[in-house]
Amino acid sequence: MRLTTRLLSSLVQKRPFYVTTPIFYVNAAPHLGHLYTAVVADAIQRFEKLTNPDCKVIFSTGTDEHGTKIQQAAAKANQSPPEYCSTISKEYRDLFKEFHVDYTDFVRTTEERHLKAVKHFWKELRDQDYIYKAKYSGWYSVNDEAFVPETHTREEVTNDGKVRVSIESGHRVEWTEESNYMFRLSAFKTHLKNWLKTDGVVKPVKFHKQLQEMVEDDVYLPDISVSRPASRVHWAIRVPDDEEQSIYVWLDALVNYLTVSGYPDDELVKSRGRPWPADVQVVGKDIMKFHGIYWPAFLMAARRHPPRRLLVHSHWTVNGNKMSKSVGNVVHPRGVPAAHALRYLLLREATVADDANYSETKLINTANAELADTLGNLVSRSIGSALNPRGEFPALRPALLTKCCQLQPTVLLLHQVQVLPEICHKHYTNYQFYKVVDAVIRALHMANLFFETLKPWELKKKPECQKELDVVLHVTLETIRICSIILQPIVPDISKKVLDKLQIPECSRNWTDCEVPSWNMEDAIHETKKIQGGKFVLFPRIYVDKSQKRTSAKTA
Structure with missing residues (x-):
């Protein structure tokens, strides 16, 4: 029987094998790409148990339920945000059950345990002096829930006239000026470079190199806004001791991986086998920046280890075209012919490093x-x-x-x-x-x-x-x-x-x-x-x- 270095270390320390998916944003029903992320993570944890039946596995997934887009989606569905989130979250649970995604933990960002974890994490960052308040201005994308550097935007001509969009996502951006809390991301350039020197910390190599290039480029490492005015984003977790500010949804969402570990309850963390840092975090290439730059920097600021590995995967196209609501080609897994063969096709066709095509x-x-x-x-x-x-x-x-x-x-x-x-x-x-x-x-x-x-x-x-x-x-x-x-x-x-x-x-x-x-x-x-x-x-x-x-x- 083969034992990887990681597995041998895990056995000696009696710590569990911890694999995660991102928590999925509930602004719409799950689609093919969400299922792909989940079955990749599930295949990883099943192989781990297959090769080491005695190893405890923690496999977490869940739903991200805060932010402006959720407010908008709930209003469009004529539901309150809590009702709407519960409906879509259940769709993910049902989907994963149908496709044999055998998770151990399903976390929702509206749960009390997560609220507690996020507020505690915020205080840790603040106590280490990595959070400060300042006036902030920049191009903001509601769809991406993020500020976008001006050099990463461009003008486009639409039916509404000239608009500015994010080059990375294609989503519209608007100039925004507001008073926010900032995180000292710029302080972590050297730390991030050193973390990325570890061979295999990001897979595949293609995305490892892209992250290294991003860290070298100062455009990706300015201090970042980690709060929004509560008047604009009221469906969110409030900043501790400042009810006028809501915690940035990405900071909120990323903490879910610690929530699952039992954080901030030391006894609960111990009872779960001290699973952090995660062994493998599976993410799509569109959120690589958040998991490969922001997340490890947040963790380092809180004096915690970054994940042992990020597995970044590419996307699925449909008949050669990018999935898009406007085009009407979004694939909902439970509606395809031979849904019982879809899991096989997803893992059989995709190469992780390159986009795969569904038909x-x-x-x-x-x-x-x-x-x-x-x-x-x-x-x-x-x-x-x-x-x-x-x-x-x-x-x-x-x-x-x-x-x-x-x-x-x-x-x-x-x-x-x-x-x-x-x-x-x-x-x-x-x-x-x-x-x-x-x-x-x-x-x-x-x-x-x-x-x-x-x-x-x-x-x-x-x-x-x-x-x-x-x-x-x-x-x-x-x-x-x-x-x-x-x-x-x-x-x-x-x-x-x-x-x-x-x-x-x-x-x-x-x-x-x-x-x-x-x-x-x-x-x-x-x-x-x-x-x-x-x-x-x-x-x-x-x-x-x-x-x-x-x-x-x-x-x-």
């Missing part, structure tokens, strides 16, 4: 080709009554396997399955989920070729060839078993369905259980095991009509 055609074709045909059909054939009427995971006699190894497809398959766990372990630790799937699908293609070459349907007709048939079934089912264990972080529901069918005990589904295929044990005669009875369809094919509109999902 319904791609979703349907990928689901049919890989889940229904490559995996599902192989499972059905090897456990079906036509070839396996006894319903068995048959014993393997190595002497007979040697005879089968005279055929090239057998040799290729056995080698591929032998090296598969090591290959996939490397890809998982690099967050290259698509490469994990590539390797598994390659092994399953080889298993299908092996199956076709050995022609078990012909062996079934000859009583004297029953032992040879058992070899074919054993090798195929063993390949399926190993691939299903490896795929658990990607498609936990489908993997569970296969492993349950093969009656693999829960305690035998860890990473160590896939590292040594059964045929590696010389001279062993393995016990024949019964598989679960009853009709079994792993993944129904998805059928579309001639106009490419979904009409039904039929059983294969």
